[in-house]
Each structure stands twice: as C-alpha cells, then as structure tokens.
Amino acid sequence: MVEAGDLDRFRTDLDRLAPGAGIIALAVSGGPDSMALLALAHAARPDSVIVATVDHRLRSASGEEAAMVARYCAALGLPHATLAPEKPIAGASIQALAREARYALLADWARARGARALATAHHADDQAETFLMRAARGSGVSGLAGVRPRAEIAGMPVVRPLLGWRRTELRQIASRAGAPFVDDPSNQDTRYDRVRFRALLADAPALDPAALAQSAAALAEAEQALSFAVDRLWSERANGDVTLRLDVGGLPRELRRRLVRRAIGLVRTHHAIALPPWGDASNVEPLLDSLAAGKRATQAGVMLTPRGDMWKIEKAPSRRSL
Structure with a gap:
C-alpha cells in the first residue's frame, strides 16, 4: 500500500511535469525504482496509466523479469506491453546502444497509444552519479545539468517525477506496496562507469547524493537561462x-x-x-x-x-x- 504522504508528494511532482488529464505511459524494468514508480502512478492516476517493459534480450533472466511486471500490472488492472528490439544489440558502447533502442521503442509504443508523456524512474541517486561521471569527463554546464525533469526524446515528451527521491525511499515504497522487483546484476558490474561512481558515492559520506542532485538542478536552470540568452542573441546578431x-x-x-x-x-x-x-x-x-x-x-x-x-x-x- 502506498502511504498518503508519499502519494501526495508524488502527485505534486507528477502534476508539475505533466499537468492535466491524459494517458501517462510508464517505462518499468522490474527494478525497485521503476516498480515504485508503477505503484505510485497507479495510486495517483489509476485510470490513465499504461505500462511497458523493454526486454533487451541481453540477459537470460530478462524475459522472466518482463513477465513479472506483466503479472503485477494484470493484478492492478493496468495495460502492459513487453517490447523488444528487432535486432540484437551489439557494439562497443552496449549500454548507450541499449538506451537508444529502449527510448525509440518506448516512444513509438507510447505515441501509438495516445500517451501525452512517458515517465521514467530516474531518481536523485541517478542524478548524483551522472553529475560525477560528467564532471570527471570535464563536461560544461549542459552536461553537468544531468538528467532533465522534462525532455523530449525520440519525439516523445519524457518526464522524471522521481528526480527528488532517493533510491532507498523508492525501494521501501515498492516493498510496502507489495510490488515484486529484481536487482539487475549489471548494477554490480564494475566494467561500467556508473557502477564505479555508485561505489564511490557509497564509500564517501561527504558526497551527499541529494546535494549533488540539487547542484545538477541549479545547473539545469543556468542552462535554460543560457539557452534563452542565445535565442535572443541569435535573433539580434545572426543574419543570412x-x-x-x-x-x-x-x-x-x-x-x-x-x-x-x-x-x-x-x-x-x-x-x-x-x-x-x-x-x-x-x-x-x-x-x-x-x-x-x-x-x-x-x-x-x-x-x-x-x-x-x-x-x-x-x-x-x-x-x-x-
């Protein structure tokens, strides 16, 4: 069961990013973060939620994880679809390729079903990891702004209503709601940059993920201001x-x-x-x-x-x- 305080908080966050009526599509992988998103969205807007899981077919257990999400959605009375790329994902940057394929599949599916936005379960810890990864690569304002609360990807509005929530909070919400979830073993694979930076955050208490996420949010506002200035300067100073x-x-x-x-x-x-x-x-x-x-x-x-x-x-x- 979703607690009243969590529900009110989620409604506020979701309404800010996707106000009004209309279908909200959820990207749910089966991990604790996305299952918490599913539980919160079902409690907040039970009649306007549809769900999809992308099975990248990169792990033997991925099909069963998608089936787990489908069963839970059926219990909640929510429409669910399992999506899979037509061709196997392969290449040097397999996580980036998987991300690109995932958003393309989700955007096409959501658009075909009349959804006004696609919601993902990115949260404050994700944002902090992204901030550190990009800072280590020398990123500028745009990169350090990290994951945006609202963006357009593959022609579809994408919203992240959980950016102000911590990973531990979401795991507790999924557990209290009785939602099943699995931990992706790739989250422990130190070959990936994100996993290494996640370990760095865990080993350095002085690096507060919430504060890092707040810095990313401030930089996102700075990025918006710079974009506004560039639009105005372009209209005044460019011709031809x-x-x-x-x-x-x-x-x-x-x-x-x-x-x-x-x-x-x-x-x-x-x-x-x-x-x-x-x-x-x-x-x-x-x-x-x-x-x-x-x-x-x-x-x-x-x-x-x-x-x-x-x-x-x-x-x-x-x-x-x-």
Whole structure:
C-alpha cells in the first residue's frame, strides 16, 4: 500500500511535469525504482496509466523479469506491453546502444497509444552519479545539468517525477506496496562507469547524493537561462541563409561557443552535410581559438572566416583531388 504522504508528494511532482488529464505511459524494468514508480502512478492516476517493459534480450533472466511486471500490472488492472528490439544489440558502447533502442521503442509504443508523456524512474541517486561521471569527463554546464525533469526524446515528451527521491525511499515504497522487483546484476558490474561512481558515492559520506542532485538542478536552470540568452542573441546578431554572418563583439566565450555551434549546425542542415558527425557536444575549442586569433578555420564541413568581430560561416569548399 502506498502511504498518503508519499502519494501526495508524488502527485505534486507528477502534476508539475505533466499537468492535466491524459494517458501517462510508464517505462518499468522490474527494478525497485521503476516498480515504485508503477505503484505510485497507479495510486495517483489509476485510470490513465499504461505500462511497458523493454526486454533487451541481453540477459537470460530478462524475459522472466518482463513477465513479472506483466503479472503485477494484470493484478492492478493496468495495460502492459513487453517490447523488444528487432535486432540484437551489439557494439562497443552496449549500454548507450541499449538506451537508444529502449527510448525509440518506448516512444513509438507510447505515441501509438495516445500517451501525452512517458515517465521514467530516474531518481536523485541517478542524478548524483551522472553529475560525477560528467564532471570527471570535464563536461560544461549542459552536461553537468544531468538528467532533465522534462525532455523530449525520440519525439516523445519524457518526464522524471522521481528526480527528488532517493533510491532507498523508492525501494521501501515498492516493498510496502507489495510490488515484486529484481536487482539487475549489471548494477554490480564494475566494467561500467556508473557502477564505479555508485561505489564511490557509497564509500564517501561527504558526497551527499541529494546535494549533488540539487547542484545538477541549479545547473539545469543556468542552462535554460543560457539557452534563452542565445535565442535572443541569435535573433539580434545572426543574419543570412546560405552564408551566415554572426556578430560576436563583446560576447563571453561560452556564448560564442553556443552561437557558433548553432551556426555550424544550420549550415550543415542547409547543405545536407552528413559527415563528419556533428552534435551539440562537439569540441569547438580549437576553432574558437583560431577565430579569436583572426584565422580562418574549417570544422565539420563548414568554413568560418573572421573579420574582426564579424564571423562569416558557410559551406567549406570541396577538396580538389590530385
């Protein structure tokens, strides 16, 4: 049974992220965190919850875990679907590949059933682990902001109503609700970065996961403010179509960094440049150094030419074959 205090708290968190009526789809793996999400959501919105479990088929027990979730949903009277990728997941970064496949499957399923949002069970301890992992890699504001309470992934709104909850709380909620759950053995596999950082947090009491998660939330607000500033600066300082001109006069490096990334992305889109790969996290530091020194530079198929504080951004000329 879900206690009244937990239910009120969850309703507040969920209503903030997904207000109003409509179907909420839940991603439930069978672990204690997602089973707590299932128990809380069923208690809060019993008539508007649907559930799916993704069986990546990476472990022999995964099929039975999905069946366990299905049985519990049947007992609660909730619709449940088990989803699986068409092709086996394989590659060097298998967790990243599994995540990509999982969200694609969940988004398609949720959309087909008219869900207005997909809810996942990410919590404060997940956020703290993500913060430390990204800090160790030298991430900037966007990366350190971690898991967002609300995002769009694979074209589907995704909400995380448990980001303010601790792992231990959720395990207790699942137990009190009588929900079955399993502990994924991969959570003990030290080959994965997340497992090692989880152990680091456990061994360092001075690193408070709740405080780290709060720092990530503050950085998410800073990221939102920076995005707002960049949108306004773009409307004021960028012009052109095939060839862009960008006035960067008086701007700090972080804003130049974001504006030039946007400019490169737009030129690549306009000219259908697919290779080399490009993204919001692509390293542009050497490029910014060259432009600040008044030197022309090329990156990702785009040429940038500085004329004082005015930068011209256009498709790079094709290389002549010898």
